[in-house]
Amino acid sequence: MPRARGFEYWFGGIDLNATPEASTSTDQHAGQPPEVGGHRVDPQGDEAGPSNNDQQADSRARTGVTLSSEESDGEAEVESTPEGYVPKVPFVGMMFDTPELALQHYNRYAHHIGFSVKIESSRRCAKDGELDKFVYVCNKSGKPREEEAVPVKQRNRKLTVLTDCKAKLRVKRDGARWKVTQFVEVHTHEVIDKFALKKYLRSHNKIPAEEKKFIDLLHEVNLSSGRIMEIMGELYGSKQNVPYNSKTVSNYTAKLGNYDRIKDIPELLEYFEEIKKDDPRFFYRFKLDAENKVENLFWVDSKARDVYPLYNDCISFDTTFMTNQYSMPCAPFIGINRYGQSIQLGCGFVRNESSVNFVWLFERFLEAMDGLHPLNIITDQDAGIRTAILMVFIGIIHRFCRWHIMQKVQEKLGTFVAQREDLRLEFNDVIDYSMTPEEFEQRWANMVETHGVADNTHFLDLYDLREYFVPAYFRHRFFPFLQTTSRSEGFNAVLKQYVHPHDSLVRFFKQYMKLQERIDVTEDAHEFDGDEKTVRLWGDFPMEKQILQTYTMPIYHRFQLELRKITSYNVRDIGVTEQGSIHEVFPIQGSVRGYGRRSYRVDADVANGIYNCECCKINRDGILCCHAMKVMSHLGMVTKYPEHYILPRWCLPPPDIVAPRDERQERPVGQKLSRKDMRLLRYGNLCSDFAKLAVGLAASEKTNEIAERHMRAMEKEMADLKKANADALKKRKSAKHAVNTNTANDSQESVPMEEDAATVENRKARNPPMSATKGRPGSKRKKGGLQLQKPKQGLCGVCKQPGHDARTCEVRLANPEKYSLLGLFH
Numbered sequence: 001m002p003r004a005r006g007f008e009y010w011f012g013g014i015d016l017n018a019t020p021e022a023s024t025s026t027d028q029h030a031g032q033p034p035e036v037g038g039h040r041v042d043p044q045g046d047e048a049g050p051s052n053n054d055q056q057a058d059s060r061a062r063t064g065v066t067l068s069s070e071e072s073d074g075e076a077e078v079e080s081t082p083e084g085y086v087p088k089v090p091f092v093g094m095m096f097d098t099p100e101l102a103l104q105h106y107n108r109y110a111h112h113i114g115f116s117v118k119i120e121s122s123r124r125c126a127k128d129g130e131l132d133k134f135v136y137v138c139n140k141s142g143k144p145r146e147e148e149a150v151p152v153k154q155r156n157r158k159l160t161v162l163t164d165c166k167a168k169l170r171v172k173r174d175g176a177r178w179k180v181t182q183f184v185e186v187h188t189h190e191v192i193d194k195f196a197l198k199k200y201l202r203s204h205n206k207i208p209a210e211e212k213k214f215i216d217l218l219h220e221v222n223l224s225s226g227r228i229m230e231i232m233g234e235l236y237g238s239k240q241n242v243p244y245n246s247k248t249v250s251n252y253t254a255k256l257g258n259y260d261r262i263k264d265i266p267e268l269l270e271y272f273e274e275i276k277k278d279d280p281r282f283f284y285r286f287k288l289d290a291e292n293k294v295e296n297l298f299w300v301d302s303k304a305r306d307v308y309p310l311y312n313d314c315i316s317f318d319t320t321f322m323t324n325q326y327s328m329p330c331a332p333f334i335g336i337n338r339y340g341q342s343i344q345l346g347c348g349f350v351r352n353e354s355s356v357n358f359v360w361l362f363e364r365f366l367e368a369m370d371g372l373h374p375l376n377i378i379t380d381q382d383a384g385i386r387t388a389i390l391m392v393f394i395g396i397i398h399r400f401c402r403w404h405i406m407q408k409v410q411e412k413l414g415t416f417v418a419q420r421e422d423l424r425l426e427f428n429d430v431i432d433y434s435m436t437p438e439e440f441e442q443r444w445a446n447m448v449e450t451h452g453v454a455d456n457t458h459f460l461d462l463y464d465l466r467e468y469f470v471p472a473y474f475r476h477r478f479f480p481f482l483q484t485t486s487r488s489e490g491f492n493a494v495l496k497q498y499v500h501p502h503d504s505l506v507r508f509f510k511q512y513m514k515l516q517e518r519i520d521v522t523e524d525a526h527e528f529d530g531d532e533k534t535v536r537l538w539g540d541f542p543m544e545k546q547i548l549q550t551y552t553m554p555i556y557h558r559f560q561l562e563l564r565k566i567t568s569y570n571v572r573d574i575g576v577t578e579q580g581s582i583h584e585v586f587p588i589q590g591s592v593r594g595y596g597r598r599s600y601r602v603d604a605d606v607a608n609g610i611y612n613c614e615c616c617k618i619n620r621d622g623i624l625c626c627h628a629m630k631v632m633s634h635l636g637m638v639t640k641y642p643e644h645y646i647l648p649r650w651c652l653p654p655p656d657i658v659a660p661r662d663e664r665q666e667r668p669v670g671q672k673l674s675r676k677d678m679r680l681l682r683y684g685n686l687c688s689d690f691a692k693l694a695v696g697l698a699a700s701e702k703t704n705e706i707a708e709r710h711m712r713a714m715e716k717e718m719a720d721l722k723k724a725n726a727d728a729l730k731k732r733k734s735a736k737h738a739v740n741t742n743t744a745n746d747s748q749e750s751v752p753m754e755e756d757a758a759t760v761e762n763r764k765a766r767n768p769p770m771s772a773t774k775g776r777p778g779s780k781r782k783k784g785g786l787q788l789q790k791p792k793q794g795l796c797g798v799c800k801q802p803g804h805d806a807r808t809c810e811v812r813l814a815n816p817e818k819y820s821l822l823g824l825f826h
Helices: 007-011 020-030 097-111 208-221 224-234 246-256 262-280 302-310 355-368 383-392 401-413 420-435 438-450 457-464 486-498 505-532 543-550 553-567 625-633 675-697 701-746 759-764 812-815
Strands: 066-070 078-080 115-123 131-138 167-172 177-184 285-286 294-300 315-317 330-336 342-350 375-378 396-398 569-576 581-587 602-604 611-614
Touching: 078 457, 097 115, 097 131, 131 315, 208 246, 208 675, 224 246, 224 675, 262 285, 262 486, 262 505, 285 355, 315 342, 330 355, 330 486, 342 355, 342 486, 342 505, 355 383, 375 383, 396 401, 396 611, 401 457, 420 438, 420 611, 486 505, 505 553, 505 675, 543 553, 553 569, 569 625, 602 625, 611 625, 611 759, 675 701
Parallel strands: 315 375, 375 396
Antiparallel strands: 066 078, 115 131, 131 167, 167 177, 285 294, 294 342, 315 330, 330 342, 569 581, 581 602, 602 611
């Protein structure tokens, strides 16, 4: 098992099973009092030491016993005990240097026996006001509680069963040291003998100081308490050997967030300034209210600012909730890089979703991006966002998320179209497969007239929004592979794997940067695949190989899927023009995914390599559609993909369009991790290795003696090394102090530097209040698509068939005695 202290520390070099008389003889022989747990023992008084009872005699080897650390402050820390350790039974006259050390020894003894301890009382001396007495008792001391009814709204906590146990240890100050003046060994209850259960006793359910640092590291990468316990179980050899449970880890990690919540905003702004020292192009702005509380906040790193000119052709923007302790809506700007991968182009927080706050946010975004406006943006159907976009982004094409609109349509019209299947199918077809605004207008008018819904308010409202979500109005605009804010929502879903609703903004930002690292690593992997890897071609078209060598791998895969769809179509020639020929591409059978059952017109100008399809996929996604490639195959023009259809943003980056990057210095060959990281790494490895050794060393008394002998030797060698290091450090400090003293005498009084305006503003900023937002819906998100779905019909309670209920069921009416309504509804 892993050990933080060796046998020399715990045993003190004496026989722990010796009686006080034996200790006295040893004391007289050595000329100095013996020690217990590194503390001197002065057997005094007439009382004899405790006899070796059955519990003390039970010195079976234990694995993973936990001990309190003398380095703890406040709550007692714990450390792992050497296998087979049996603590000495306390007795009257035992001496300790401090009351904390007395408590630690009593707690070690309590763990071995199987009970928990607590501080019952303490007393201060009337003369000097210093503490001079402590009484440590069994955790079951006190009168049994009377059973009381718990109020409905009060949490029904689990309470310790009290048995009025009299076991205790009393220590009093005796000069500069502390002496045991009373020790009661007998308990009025059964003690816990099973080792795996002892860690649930309150005074033993603690996390060692070293392991806290390791848990901090695991918590920083957002591992849950359960996953952390799984890892600790592997290090200890078994989860039963871990001297604490998942709830202890959960409570500890919850406290970690409390440290940076008090001065959250000042710490965050200070952190921003530290980043700017290494990354001068890191940009952040914030807005304060009348009480100097942060109202809005925005930041973007230098890499996002550098790549934005390459990817400003399409941005997804959406707000998300449940990411911070203030309930401020989080508003990330999401772009799409050359690998079709979502990238972060900045992030903001707003007090609420008002147009004023969004105007401030969009203006700060433009300020960071040197005034370069995005070309296309897709957002949720929010009035505040819409108003702000019209005010700030000039000439932008704004599109609503179709998913959100169709969900609202489903709520309003789902029941209405349940009995109108023809209307539902035509509604979806009109929206999905109208190629031009004119065609949509015509088909919509025919639909509402045919089905008699021209006066339906829901259809009228939907028609008024047509220019913001119907694909026909955006076929010539670049919205690659999306009709929804799925880019933003996908990013938000991943982000919530990194953050917690009660996190501070400091922790949110740190986790945000970890997500940025994840994006960078994924992008590097795609870049490596494009440079060093290849895949098998689907067919023998030379232009497919050209695309493989030109496009990034993820975009090539999308091109390949499009190329394979040409086998689902046939072509017929329908006319000739001055520029070339006209072709109709129609499905061989059924429906083609993404294109439906309809036919598509393709105008071909072979001389100039121009193929215009009415689906406009080349404008929308930046790659040729299967209809155009089917005509190219039909005309025998598959040797080369037209150069003017190759979009640079999808290509492997040649030197002239490589995005500027903030390349980090490569780690010099042979350079190690930081001292802190190396210490944690060594600690984990040693824990795992010692756990494996402990399995064999616990087999017999002989193997246990081998372990004890080597651990004693290691402890002695470690003590010598520690002393040598301490002496060397003391000498260095003395030399440094002498130099500083001489320098201070020779130097003049320094003049304080004036703080700049940004620093003064940062110091004024205070934590924001809780935001009153609309938040996310209480129910689970409905699973739906981009089309109007047919509602699920309820089943009859009698015959289990749809279309009717038990009141009109023919089976029930035919057998009224067997199926009574009273019986069905009860």
